[in-house]
Amino acid sequence: xxxxxxxxxxxxxxxxxxxxxxxxxxxxxxxxxxxxxxxxxxxxxxxxxxxxxxxxxxxxxxxxxxxxxxxxxxxxxxxxxxxxxxxxxxxxxxxxxxxxxxxxxxxxxxxxxxxxxxxxxxxxxxxxxxxxxxxxxxxxxxxxxxx
Amino acid sequence: xxxxxxxxxxxxxxxxxxxxxxxxxxxxxxxxxxxxxxxxxxxxxxxxxxxxxxxxxxxxxxxxxxxxxxxxxxxxxxxxxxxxxxxxxxxxxxxxxxxxxxxxxxxxxxxxxxxxxxxxxxxxxxxxxxxxxxxxxxxxxxxxxxxxxxxxxxxxxxxxxxxxxxxxxxxxxxxxxxxxxxxxxxxxxxxxx
Numbered sequence: 001x002x003x004x005x006x007x008x009x010x011x012x013x014x015x016x017x018x019x020x021x022x023x024x025x026x027x028x029x030x031x032x033x034x035x036x037x038x039x040x041x042x043x044x045x046x047x048x049x050x051x052x053x054x055x056x057x058x059x060x061x062x063x064x065x066x067x068x069x070x071x072x073x074x075x076x077x078x079x080x081x082x083x084x085x086x087x088x089x090x091x092x093x094x095x096x097x098x099x100x101x102x103x104x105x106x107x108x109x110x111x112x113x114x115x116x117x118x119x120x121x122x123x124x125x126x127x128x129x130x131x132x133x134x135x136x137x138x139x140x141x142x143x144x145x146x147x
Numbered sequence: 148x149x150x151x152x153x154x155x156x157x158x159x160x161x162x163x164x165x166x167x168x169x170x171x172x173x174x175x176x177x178x179x180x181x182x183x184x185x186x187x188x189x190x191x192x193x194x195x196x197x198x199x200x201x202x203x204x205x206x207x208x209x210x211x212x213x214x215x216x217x218x219x220x221x222x223x224x225x226x227x228x229x230x231x232x233x234x235x236x237x238x239x240x241x242x243x244x245x246x247x248x249x250x251x252x253x254x255x256x257x258x259x260x261x262x263x264x265x266x267x268x269x270x271x272x273x274x275x276x277x278x279x280x281x282x283x284x285x286x287x288x289x290x291x292x293x294x295x296x297x298x299x300x301x302x303x304x305x306x307x308x309x310x311x312x313x314x315x316x317x318x319x320x321x322x323x324x325x326x327x328x329x330x331x332x333x334x335x336x337x338x339x340x
Contacts, residue, residue, distance in 0.1 A: 071324075118313035122323050130326060 001116065006082040009036060009044045014078060015132065017054060017066035018125050024063035044082075051081050068125075075128065076120040085120065086113040194253050194287060196294050199227055199240040206252035207242070210277055226257055226274075233259070239298050243278075243287045254278035256291040260304055265332060271299030273309040276318070292325055310334065 003011075016030050031041045045064055048054045053073070054064045079085060096102040199207070204223050212218040230238030239258045245251040256276045262269040273295060278288045296307055308330060311319045 074320075114313055118319070119329070122316065122319035124320060124324065127320075127323050130324075134326070 003079060004083045005036075005040070006044050006047070007079045009034065009041055010048055010078045010082055011075060011128075013041065013045060013048060013064070014053060014066060014068075014073070014125055015128060017064060018070045018129065021066055021070075024057045024061065024065045026063040029063070047081050048078075053078070053081075070125040070129070073125050074121050075123050075125075076117065079120055086117050193246040194285070194290070195244045195246050196241055196290060197244065199230075199242045199255065201227060203227075203242050203252060203255070207255050207277075210252055210255070210279060211275075213280070214277055230257065230259070239295055241291055241294055243291055245282075252279070253282045253285070254287040254291055256295050258295045258299070258307075260299060260302055267332075268306070269304050270306040270308055271295070271302075271304045273307065276309075288321055289325065 012034050013030050016025055016033070027038050027041050027045055031038045034041075045054060045056075049056060049064075053066070053068050055067045056062070056064055076085070091097065094102070096105075201224075204220070204227055207223045208218055208220045211223065227240055230240045232238075240255070241257075242255045243253040245253055254277055256273065258271055258273045260269055260271050261267075273292070276288060276291060278291075299307055307327070309322060309327065311322060313319070
């Protein structure tokens with residue numbers, strides 16, 4: 001499973017902005033952390049802004065600010081701004097369309113699509129923040145003494 | 148082994164503030180903010196967690212019926228009897244009760260430690276978790292889940308599992324929010340005609 005770069009950047013940007021909700025961050029700050037061009041990230045921020053997930057604050061100390069609900073917004077909400085997930089609709093020109101074999105393949109692909117949508121649709125930004133924190137936490141001691 | 152009742156105090160506040168169960172996990176919320184979460188002010192609710200009693204089964208049945216649309220009194224009674232007879236803490240059935248004159252049931256959770264099913268080392272299974280819809284911002288679900296996790300931990304079990312239908316978003320979001328992720332098993336099924 002691979003997401004388009006714009007989707008990844010959209011998720012990263014929202015995660016950055018929700019870490020310190022009272023602070024605005026500039027495109028340059030976020031772009032530097034993730035090693036991407038400000039030009040590319042600016043386009044992503046524009047899409048997020050148009051969807052009402054972030055807003056830009058002008059002036060000194062300005063930048064972008066998150067304006068959604070981190071406990072309601074899911075990864076799917078962000079990803080779907082940039083790419084379509086799941087069944088793309090039947091394409092009559094697809095090879096084999098209408099055959100039993102294509103129908104069977106559609107069942108398998110449908111199972112995968114359902115899982116992908118369910119996973120992205122059930123992980124909120126707040127849950128992601130906890131996953132990030134958990135990844136940073138030092139490993140818990142197991143209690144086994146070293147011999 | 149008899150489990151004592153524990154008191155928890157939860158607060159649900161306006162957006163930007165936190166709801167917590169007061170169970171040592173400050174800042175963790177068990178429930179999702181709803182559209183009606185915008186009122187200003189503080190709502191306080193104290194509830195008690197304790198092992199289920201036979202007398203609770205009518206309220207458990209009623210709560211489950213409100214949520215699922217199906218009344219299953221025999222099922223809940225059977226589960227209660229099964230966990231009562233099981234060697235503790237193999238079976239755990241806890242209820243959350245409002246601490247006021249009404250003693251209303253706010254939620255319940257049922258779990259069990261199962262060993263070597265499908266080749267799995269002993270783990271704690273959460274079979275059912277229900278919270279009264281009008282009490283879903285008070286940390287009841289989180290308190291129940293933390294409580295049962297504590298019982299599993301005390302029994303030496305290091306893994307907790309549950310099962311949720313993919314399209315049942317509310318419990319899925321809740322369990323994910325509590326740190327639960329997809330496990331190594333895939334549930335398979337087949338229509339028998």
